[in-house]
Each structure stands twice: as structure tokens, then as C-alpha cells.
Amino acid sequence: xxxxxxxxxxxxxxxxxxxxxxxxxxxxxxxxxxxxxxxxxxxxxxxxxxxxxxxxxxxxxxxxxxxxxxxxxxxxxxxxxxxxxxxxxxxxxxx
Amino acid sequence: xxxxxxxxxxxxxxxxxxxxxxxxxxxxxxxxxxxxxxxxxxxxxxxxxxxxxxxxxxxxxxxxxxxxxxxxxxxxxxxxxxxxxxxxxxxxxxxxxxxxxxxxxxxxxxxxxxxxxxxxxxxxxxxxxxxxxxxxxxxxxxxxxxxxxxxxxxxxxxxxxxxxxxxxxxxxxxxxxxxxxxxxxxxxxxxxxxxxxxxxxxxxxxxxxxxxxxxxxxxxxxxxxxxxxxxxxxxxxxxxxxxxxxxxxxx
Numbered sequence: 001x002x003x004x005x006x007x008x009x010x011x012x013x014x015x016x017x018x019x020x021x022x023x024x025x026x027x028x029x030x031x032x033x034x035x036x037x038x039x040x041x042x043x044x045x046x047x048x049x050x051x052x053x054x055x056x057x058x059x060x061x062x063x064x065x066x067x068x069x070x071x072x073x074x075x076x077x078x079x080x081x082x083x084x085x086x087x088x089x090x091x092x093x094x095x
Numbered sequence: 096x097x098x099x100x101x102x103x104x105x106x107x108x109x110x111x112x113x114x115x116x117x118x119x120x121x122x123x124x125x126x127x128x129x130x131x132x133x134x135x136x137x138x139x140x141x142x143x144x145x146x147x148x149x150x151x152x153x154x155x156x157x158x159x160x161x162x163x164x165x166x167x168x169x170x171x172x173x174x175x176x177x178x179x180x181x182x183x184x185x186x187x188x189x190x191x192x193x194x195x196x197x198x199x200x201x202x203x204x205x206x207x208x209x210x211x212x213x214x215x216x217x218x219x220x221x222x223x224x225x226x227x228x229x230x231x232x233x234x235x236x237x238x239x240x241x242x243x244x245x246x247x248x249x250x251x252x253x254x255x256x257x258x259x260x261x262x263x264x265x266x267x268x269x270x271x272x273x274x275x276x277x278x279x280x281x282x283x284x285x286x287x288x289x290x291x292x293x294x295x296x297x298x299x300x301x302x303x304x305x306x307x308x309x310x311x312x313x314x315x316x317x318x319x320x321x322x323x324x325x326x327x328x329x330x331x332x333x334x335x336x337x338x339x340x341x342x343x344x345x346x
Contacts, residue, residue, distance in 0.1 A: 009161050016158035023151045027305060030298045034098060037295070047298035051144055054301065055287065057151050058280040065169055076169050083173045087281040090180030094288040 011068060018064050019057060026054035059087060098299045104130055105145060105303020106310070112149055113311035115327055119149050119304055120246030121205055124198065125334045127300070128341070135191050137293055139245030140286035143279045144297040145304045146247045150276025152308055157269035164266055167226070167256065168273045174231045175248060175278040178238020183285030186243055195342030198244050199335040205250055206331035211324050230259045242282035247275030 033047030066080035104126040108119035120142045127138035157163050186194075226234075237251035249271045256267035286292050 008165055012158040012161060012163060012165050015165070016155045019151050019155040019158070023148075023155065026148075027302070030302050034299065034302065038098070045294070048294040051292075051294050051297050051301065052287075054147055054151065055144060055280050055283050058147060058277040059284075062169070062172075062277060065165070073166075076166055079170045079173045083169070083176050083277065086173065086176045086180055087284060090176075090183060090281060090285045091288050093180075093184055094285045 007073070011065065011073075014068070015061055015064060018061050022053060022057040022060055026050045026057070029053060059084060098295075101127075101131060101296055101299040102303035102306070105300040105305075106307035107303075108145065108300075109149065109304035109307025109309075110311040111307075111327060112304075113153075113308040114323060115209065117205065117209070117249065119145050120241075120244070121202060121331065123300070123304075124245045125202075125338065129334075129337060131296075133293075133296070135194060136186065136286075136291050137296070139186070139243070140283065140292040141297045141300055142245035143241075143283040143286060144292065145301050146241075146245070146279040147276050147283060148301045148304050149308060150247065150272055150279065152305065154273040154276060157272060160269075162266060162269035163273050164256075164262055164270045165273070167260060167262065168270045170226050171230065171234045171252075171255070172274045172277045174226075174234035175238035175241065175252070175274060176281040178235040178240075179242035179248075179278045179282040180238075180285055182239040182242025183282040183289075186286075187289060189243065190345075192342045192345035194243060195338050195345060199338035199342065201240065201244060201246065201250070202331045202335035202338065206328040206335065208250065209324055209331070210328045211321050227259065230255050233259065238278050238282075241275070241278045242285070247271075248278055249275055 027050070029050030030047045033045060033050060036046065062080050062083050066077050066084065069077040069080065104123065105119075108122040108126060111117070111122055112119040123142040123145055124138045127133040127141055128135060133141065154163065158165075233251065233255045237248035237255065240246065240251060241248035249268075252271035252274055253264075253267045256262045256270055257264050262270060283292070
């Protein structure tokens with residue numbers, strides 16, 4: 001069991017930055033997309049891209065953990081990769 | 096579908112979710128079915144996208160406060176994702192009537208759990224333990240509930256983290272919020288690939304969820320938590336009753 005120590009705190013802070021960045025990117029895309037749609041310009045569907053960015057955000061965060069956990073947190077990295085693999089398998093099976 | 100109507104449902108779900116510490120799913124799914132007229136599967140898929148939004152926004156705050164047990168979240172979310180993916184795939188063949196009845200049961204359980212109590216007995220907090228087979232199995236169950244019913248699964252995650260793994264209640268809530276994002280995201284991706292998600296509908300509702308959660312963060316302290324919780328519990332029971340009726344109609 002890995003207890004919360006300084007490197008996990010640093011990981012958490014970086015994870016928060018990743019989540020916030022992706023969140024605001026998604027919100028900006030959705031706002032722009034809905035504004036274009038209300039204006040009647042429906043050729044560009046930015047809001048669908050925004051939803052895609054948002055749904056991908058937790059995967060991005062998990063990939064970030066897998067990449068940055070390193071040898072000291074090998075168990076963490078393994079579980080993060082397993083999570084991504086399961087989600088990927090689900091997408092492949094659904095397609 | 097009117098963008099403002101969908102955003103309004105999202106605002107309600109985001110605000111109540113943030114004020115009461117529940118995922119938006121228990122509000123969004125019935126709201127999208129009864130107020131916006133969406134079919135059950137579309138409501139579930141849209142709700143999952145909004146649960147991701149709630150989780151991302153909430154997790155960022157909790158992670159900054161160092162309130163999340165990241166290792167425990169990562170280890171358990173592997174199992175919740177397994178359940179959510181299986182449920183997302185199975186949802187294509189599961190009849191709607193039992194899902195309505197299962198959702199009604201979830202609402203009733205959430206309502207009873209939320210009803211304000213004078214004192215709440217909590218077990219002594221232990222040092223967090225590594226996920227046990229029981230916790231892993233229960234997490235798969237939480238994922239199935241999330242994937243089939245469009246909720247975050249926090250109603251199951253928090254007891255698993257608090258009672259089985261010994262995290263303090265506050266830490267369990269914060270850790271659960273990170274977990275539900277990954278769980279809902281996996282299920283939402285399956286629904287997206289299956290073509291069940293109406294993306295413009297999801298976008299408008301999600302934007303409302305963000306706005307509602309932000310509004311609640313500003314005005315939350317002015318609202319009586321006890322009255323709000325009691326009113327919300329009664330509302331959930333009423334919605335559960337409507338869900339049972341709709342489920343019976345579908346039989």
C-alpha cells in the first residue's frame with residue numbers, strides 16, 4: 001500500500017493542473033460551438049469536440065499517472081495502464 | 096430540443112449535486128427523461144458525460160487540497176472501469192423496464208441515506224489498507240451501477256473506501272469524486288462509440304452542470320443544508336415512484 005507522501009502530493013497537484021486545463025479547454029470549445037449554432041452557422045460542431053475532450057480528460061489524467069509514477073510507484077503505473085487497457089478494450093468491443 | 100431547457104436541467108443537477116455532495120446522475124437521468132423527454136439510454140449516456148464534468152471540476156479542487164488518496168483511487172478505479180465497460184456493452188441488450196426499477200431502487204436508497212440524522216455513527220479511521228478482493232468486487236459492482244444507470248457510483252464508492260478500506264469519510268468522498276470521473280468516462284466512451292450519445296444535447300446539459308456547480312459554490316453557504324437535504328430526499332422518493340410507474344408501463 002502506498003501512503004500519501006510528498007511525491008504523491010506533487011503528483012496530485014500536477015494532476016489537478018491537467019484536469020483544470022482540459023476542463024477549461026472543453027468548456028471553451030462547447031461555448032464557442034453553441035454560440036456558432038445559435039448564430040445559425042452549423043457547419044462547425046465545436047461542441048462535439050468539446051464533449052470529446054471532456055470525456056477523454058480522465059483517460060488523459062490516468063495516462064499522466066502511468067507516465068509519471070515511475071519506478072518508485074510501479075504498482076500505481078501498472079494499475080493506471082490496466083485501467084486504460086480496459087477502457088480501450090471496451091471501446092474496441094463497442095465499435 | 097431547446098438548448099436553454101437542457102442547460103436548465105444541467106444547472107439544477109450541478110447546483111444540487113454541489114450543495115449536497117451527490118453526483119448529478121440521480122437528478123439528471125430522471126430530469127432528462129421526464130422533463131426533456133429523452134429515452135432511457137440517451138438520458139443515461141448524457142448523464143455520464145455530465146458526471147465526468149462534475150468529477151473533473153471537483154477532483155481538481157480536492158487534489159489541490161491534497162484530500163484525495165490517489166493510489167487507492169487508481170487501484171480501485173481499475174475495477175470500477177471493468178464493471179462500467181461491461182455494463183456499457185450489456186446496456187444494448189438489457190430491457191428498459193428492469194433498468195427503470197433498478198434506478199427507482201437506487202433513488203430510494205440514496206434518499207434514505209441522505210435524510211438528515213442527529214448523530215451518525217462512524218467507525219474509527221484506520222490507516223488505509225490495500226484494496227481487498229471484497230473491495231475490488233464491490234468496485235466492479237459500483238462500475239456496473241454507473242454504466243447501466245448513468246450515475247457516478249459514489250453511493251457505493253464512499254462506503255467501500257470508508258468502511259472497507261478505512262479512509263476518513265471526507266477523504267473517501269474526495270477520492271470517490273476522482274474515481275467516478277474515470278468510471279463514467281469509460282462507460283460514456285462505450286456509449287459514444289455505440290452512437291447513443293446526442294452530442295449537442297450532452298454539450299448543452301454539461302455546460303449547465305458546470306454553471307450550476309459554480310453557482311452553488313458561491314451561494315451554498317446561504318442555504319439551509321438540513322432543509323435542502325430533507326426536500327431533496329423527498330424529491331428523490333417522488334421521482335423513484337414516477338420511475339416505478341414508468342418501469343411498469345414498459346413491462
